[in-house]
Each structure stands twice: as C-alpha cells, then as structure tokens.
Amino acid sequence: MTVTEAPTGPTTTTGRPWASEALHRADPQIADLLAAEAERRAETVQLLAGENLTSPAVLAALTGPLIDKYAEGYPGRRHHTGCALADAAELLAIDRARELFAAPHANVQPRSGTSAMLAAYAALLKPGDGVLAMSLEHGGHLSCGSRANFSGRWFAFTGYGVREEDGLIDLDQVRELARLQRPKAIVAGSISYPRHVDWAAFREIADEVDAYLIASVAQTTGLVAAGLAPSPVPYADVTVAATHKLLRGPRGGLLLCTAELAERIDRAVFPFSQGGAAMNEVAGKAVAFAEASTPAYRAYAARAVSGAQALAEGLAEAGLRPLTGGTDTHLVTADVSALGVTGAEAERRCAAAGLLLGKCALPYDPAPPSEASGIRLGTGTVTSQGMGEGELRRIAELIVEALSRPVTEGVRERVRSLAAAFAERR
Ligand SMILES: *Cc1c(COP(=O)(O)O)cnc(C)c1O
Numbered sequence: 001m002t003v004t005e006a007p008t009g010p011t012t013t014t015g016r017p018w019a020s021e022a023l024h025r026a027d028p029q030i031a032d033l034l035a036a037e038a039e040r041r042a043e044t045v046q047l048l049a050g051e052n053l054t055s056p057a058v059l060a061a062l063t064g065p066l067i068d069k070y071a072e073g074y075p076g077r078r079h080h081t082g083c084a085l086a087d088a089a090e091l092l093a094i095d096r097a098r099e100l101f102a103a104p105h106a107n108v109q110p111r112s113g114t115s116a117m118l119a120a121y122a123a124l125l126k127p128g129d130g131v132l133a134m135s136l137e138h139g140g141h142l143s144c145g146s147r148a149n150f151s152g153r154w155f156a157f158t159g160y161g162v163r164e165e166d167g168l169i170d171l172d173q174v175r176e177l178a179r180l181q182r183p184k185a186i187v188a189g190s191i192s193y194p195r196h197v198d199w200a201a202f203r204e205i206a207d208e209v210d211a212y213l214i215a216s217v218a219q220t221t222g223l224v225a226a227g228l229a230p231s232p233v234p235y236a237d238v239t240v241a242a243t244h245k246l247l248r249g250p251r252g253g254l255l256l257c258t259a260e261l262a263e264r265i266d267r268a269v270f271p272f273s274q275g276g277a278a279m280n281e282v283a284g285k286a287v288a289f290a291e292a293s294t295p296a297y298r299a300y301a302a303r304a305v306s307g308a309q310a311l312a313e314g315l316a317e318a319g320l321r322p323l324t325g326g327t328d329t330h331l332v333t334a335d336v337s338a339l340g341v342t343g344a345e346a347e348r349r350c351a352a353a354g355l356l357l358g359k360c361a362l363p364y365d366p367a368p369p370s371e372a373s374g375i376r377l378g379t380g381t382v383t384s385q386g387m388g389e390g391e392l393r394r395i396a397e398l399i400v401e402a403l404s405r406p407v408t409e410g411v412r413e414r415v416r417s418l419a420a421a422f423a424e425r426r
Helices: 021-026 028-043 056-062 084-101 113-124 150-154 171-181 199-208 221-225 259-273 279-292 295-317 343-352 380-384 389-404 409-422
Strands: 105-107 130-134 156-160 185-188 212-216 238-242 253-257 331-335 358-360 374-378
Touching (some): 028 409, 056 279, 084 105, 084 221, 084 253, 084 279, 113 150, 113 238, 113 253, 113 259, 156 171, 185 199, 199 212, 221 295, 253 259, 279 295, 295 331, 295 374, 295 380, 343 358, 343 374, 380 389
Parallel strands (some): 130 156, 130 185, 185 212, 212 238
Antiparallel strands (some): 105 253, 238 253, 331 374
C-alpha cells in the first residue's frame, strides 16, 4: 500500500479504525502519515524492546464509546455523573488485574509506566527522601533518579549496579548501600536487565533497613502474567507494571499493592498526580488482562523468551557478547564492540537495513553514553507476528551482516521479505 492509495486492502482486514474513510476525508495529511507508518512497519523488523503490536480486541476497546467518558475518581466514588457503565468496566479491569497477578489491590488508571512510578513514590515518600535503585548506567529507567526526571529532582537517589564479571545484580552491594544510606524505598527492576530478579532477596534487604520495596516491572509485566518470571507481588509493597509492552494491551501503567497501601496508592494516582482516567484505556486494559490469562498468551510469552534465547545465541556465536551470557526474558542486551562499531553506529546500520533496535549503554561501558557499546533488543513484536526461533536465528545473522560491512541492498531486501512474510500474521 502506498501513501496516496485509498486506505483499503490488508490494513483494514486487521480492523484498524484509522484506515476509515472518515479520517481520510477530514484529514488526508494525518491519514497519509498513518498509512505510511503502517507501510514502514510492514517493511521493517521491529526489535525495540518496549514495543509490541496491540491486540486487535484491545484496539477495538480503545476506540469504543468510553473514549468520551469523563470519570474522575474511582468506581462508586466519581466526580461525574453517568458513570455506571464506566464503573463496571473499571471494576472488571481491577478484578482481572488482581486475579491475573494475585494482588490484593490494583489501580488501573496510570497513563504510563512513568506516571505509575510517580504515584508509587508519591504514595510512599516525601520530597527529599532517599531511594536506592539500579543506576541509570547499569539499566535503571529515567524514573529511577535521572536528574532530567522528577525522580532525580525530588528524591535523593543512590544507584546500585551489576557485577563486572558476570553482569548479574550485585546483591552484596545492594545490601551494603542499603545499610549505609538507610533509604526510605528500594526499587528493583530495569529497562535492560535480561535475568530474573531475586525478589525474596530484595525483600530481605528492604526489611533489614525498614525500607519499602518497589518492584518496577514494566518490561516484564507479560512474563509475570504468564508465570514465566517470578512474581514480585508477594514481596513488593508496590509493583509498577506497564500494559503496552510484552502484555500487548493499551499504552498505560498499572499499580499493584498490598491492601494496607490501597488507599494511599489510589490517592497518589487521583487526585494527586492525574485527573480523569482515560476510560477507553481502562476498558482496553480489562481486555488485555483477560487475554493475558489464556493459554494462548502463555504460549506467546514462552515463544518470546525462546526466540530471545535463539537471538542471544546467534549474536554470541558472532562475538556479540550478550549481557549476563544470555537471557531469561524477551530482552537481549549485547556488546557490539567486537565488530568494531559503537552502539550508536550499530543502531544506524541496522536501521538502514530495516532492523529496528536501540543502542544501549552497557554497565562499565568505556564509550560515552551518546555512543555506547551495546544494543538492546526485544522479541515482543516479532513474536506477535508469528516469528519463532528459526526467524530469530536469521535475524541474528542479518544483524551481524549489517554490522560487519556497509549495508547493501541485498541485506535490506532479505529483511524486507522476512518482514513482508509476517506483516499481516497476527
Ligand atoms: C518502560 C519502562 C518505564 C516507563 O514506561 P512509560 O510508559 O514509557 O512511561 C519505566 N520503568 C521501566 C523499568 C520500564 O521498562
């Protein structure tokens, strides 16, 4: 499908409402941009770790009539009238989240992972309080103390890291820093750490210094839902999750917590940090939680992990050392310096070949952060498209080829045909 064609054809078969005549008539510029974006997507292999393909059922709920409903507050306690059905949708979302994650309490209103982090901090901390979290250089998210983010401005962060020899979280260092700093909260979770987290060990350290434990699992929410990663819920005071990454739901955040903290968490979302919830997103989250509780979703998540393991092996064979030697998740972080390129150059070359991945600073990275020595990849999208271990082995080869010499039309063409073969398989 080209940019100027009427928006019919394969894209409408997935039920995408943006491809409607109404949009094309009212705003051909945006309609064309969206069509071109769909085409870009169909021609590339999407390996950015946080992205996925929202399920068609979730997309349908997102564009339903709740998109227009104003519903400040919580079910049964709204500041607007006419909320009975919005209440019912939110209660379904809450009940499903509680069941899926075996959590005493769920708040489904955060608009993003970052706003859920803000609410978690707001519920537990006062400005100036100390927080111990994974340092940004070792894989912590911006919401774990970046000076460019509210977290780094409002709280006093100390960073822990991974061991240089094996890339694993250094729990001895976490314990030592906790004893020394006496933080009010400890955050466990990362944007790039590919291994399971020892939640019981973090709980023990938090208890020893009387700190709250916040689990930040936006990347791996889907694995926790599928039972393929250990759940932080029994250990953490507050678990911060995201519904748009591996979970395939709408863009948004999710907070899970103990019954004791329920009221504080709810107030920290509304009215402290958000206004009216996006009720279409809440409905979409309800659908995503229902889908994530099925055997089909568990099979999907298991394929995402085995695909990532095949990808990590393929990269390792070519000398692109994966952080920690492999992965337990859908994430792979690999050192590209053996091929004589920086992470930034690797990102550019792969993009030129149609392989979309992100540069990533490695722990103890000798390169400046703007260049970095690593790349970070995730298998969420390609697995949603139906790719498996065989395709991920091929993708590893294509990445190595793109990094070994200037990208040729031959590599671009092989990426394009791989993408085309899976573009409409969802
Ligand atoms: C993705 C992610 C976030 C932020 O989520 P947004 O929805 O982009 O705000 C925060 N923390 C971790 C660990 C993440 O992976």
